[in-house]
Amino acid sequence: GAPDQAELLALAVIIAEEAGRMLVAKRPARPEVVETKTSPTDVVTALDRAAEELIRARIAAARPYDAVLGEEGGDTPGTGGARWVVDPIDGTVNFLYGLPDWAVSVAVEVDGEIVAGAVSVPQRGELYSAAKGGGAWLGGERLRCNTGVELGRALVATGFGYAAARRAVQAEVLAHVLPRVRDIRRGGSCAVDLCSVAAGRVDAYYERGTHYWDHAAAGLIATEAGARIGGLRGKPYGTDMLVCAAPGLFEELDGLLAPLDPERDTPAGQE
Numbered sequence: 001g002a003p004d005q006a007e008l009l010a011l012a013v014i015i016a017e018e019a020g021r022m023l024v025a026k027r028p029a030r031p032e033v034v035e036t037k038t039s040p041t042d043v044v045t046a047l048d049r050a051a052e053e054l055i056r057a058r059i060a061a062a063r064p065y066d067a068v069l070g071e072e073g074g075d076t077p078g079t080g081g082a083r084w085v086v087d088p089i090d091g092t093v094n095f096l097y098g099l100p101d102w103a104v105s106v107a108v109e110v111d112g113e114i115v116a117g118a119v120s121v122p123q124r125g126e127l128y129s130a131a132k133g134g135g136a137w138l139g140g141e142r143l144r145c146n147t148g149v150e151l152g153r154a155l156v157a158t159g160f161g162y163a164a165a166r167r168a169v170q171a172e173v174l175a176h177v178l179p180r181v182r183d184i185r186r187g188g189s190c191a192v193d194l195c196s197v198a199a200g201r202v203d204a205y206y207e208r209g210t211h212y213w214d215h216a217a218a219g220l221i222a223t224e225a226g227a228r229i230g231g232l233r234g235k236p237y238g239t240d241m242l243v244c245a246a247p248g249l250f251e252e253l254d255g256l257l258a259p260l261d262p263e264r265d266t267p268a269g270q271e
């Protein structure tokens with residue numbers, strides 16, 4: 001029969017928390033001086049891989065027929081009813097520097113739709129979770145996103161992809177947005193930013209070029225908290241630009257961003 005949503009969520013939570021504990025325990029206090037032969041980023045890459053291997057092993061032990069899509073290990077097909085979408089460390093730069101906003105993200109799809117998601121933010125001791133139709137939770141606390149906030153008073157989170165070519169465009173977009181909102185936050189983890197929308201710690205979030213595993217779990221958490229998540233101008237969720245906010249603010253942000261053509265790769269005047 002169809003896998004049970006509550007069981008899938010319980011497993012996602014256990015796995016995300018275990019991987020989070022492992023990463024906290026193994027994170028070098030000063031990643032930049034730990035390795036002499038390899039670069040600091042390699043230390044993180046090794047832990048990224050180890051965490052994904054742990055997650056995959058736990059999924060395989062509990063549900064051997066399920067498929068898994070992970071940032072490090074790619075797409076492993078399955079024959080069961082579910083597909084797991086995992087990001088072992090979302091916010092690797094924060095992880096590297098010892099900033100607490102990085103997350104282990106574990107989502108579960110059934111028939112192509114996310115039905116459960118867990119986001120562990122272990123250095124904050126926080127566990128966000130949602131099952132489809134069951135609300136969004138921070139530990140045992142029910143989450144509701146902020147509503148009734150107009151754009152000019154909105155605290156807006158965003159992020160910047162690492163590709164240099166896009167950064168000039170992102171800066172242009174930001175220059176237009178910054179004077180029109182309360183303020184901007186660049187938290188450093190797409191998953192944490194979306195959970196922050198769910199928790200009302202920011203009013204909105206937008207970013208282009210994030211990956212499915214970054215937002216698969218946290219996107220469900222945000223929608224279960226009452227937020228809308230999607231692309232620009234009615235484009236579906238999962239296209240280049242991702243916007244997330246309560247419905248009214250979502251529309252305002254869409255109206256601000258879309259005319260800037262923010263999904264281009266060339267700065268103004270250089271096309």
Ligand code: IPD
Nearest residue numbers: 090091092159160161188189190
């Ligand atoms: C990154 C974070 C960051 C966002 C980048 C992502 P990663 O994920 O979510 O906030 O700005 O676009 O790639 O690489 O640390 O898993």
